[in-house]
Amino acid sequence: MKKIALLLVLITTLVGCSLDNGDRDTYTYSVLPIETYELPAAFKLGQAYTIKLSYQKPSACHIYQGIYYGKELNKRTIAIQAAVKDNQSCTSEVPPISEASFNFTATATDSYIFKIYKGKGADDKDLFEEVEIPVIQ
Template sequence: MKKIILLLSVLFLFNSCSLEDESDKFHYELLPIESVDIPAEFTLGETYNITIRYYRPSTCHAFDGFYYEKDLNTRTIAVQNVVFEQNNCTNLTETLVEQNLEFYVTSNGSYIFKFWQGTNDAGEDVFLEYEIPVN
């Protein structure tokens, strides 16, 4: 009798487990930056807010932070969104979103900021570039 109960329990256990992922499916996407408000100069040791604007393509896109790469005093920045793969997404045409990036100045000289604006017809990355001196 114990063996039959054990066998039935194991069958119910395996039958109740689903191998399919029932959670929301999503992926990450970098979005082009439309415009930037950045100070004309920095002071060593200070923190600055850099306002970054981009267009949100659909209601399934949600801000997930910044892609941020540094190489000496060059900073490459893009907007990262999480995209939920759902059937009820609505395309947005004129939804300009603002996000602030806090930047702490740690070195002298000047910083070069490269804000990713997408790719051109040849598939090459296009950047909005600023060189900001540090006083």
């Protein structure tokens, strides 16, 4: 009987609680261009490399969300992912340059082509800088 009473209290407690606080934070997500990057002149097959990136957040309200890393055959598309909390007042002060990095290991003998996101063009199309890195054995 005690177990049934405890179970009823537990169910009532869980059903009575609402996770909706009515003031949900909403975010807008964006992709930021990469200002500078460090890539080696060549990759050695099977060796790990740290690829360093620097980027500029448009405001202090932009929150780093990670590195966008797209793979298609030997092409790697790289950009910075960010989020901005909606309805948040931001100062117009631009924060300092930020840095991020990721590890890359060459697992194929063909060259790799890195497509580095550089922003939007006048026609609102994405701009990329392509860098081909050979793999040596």
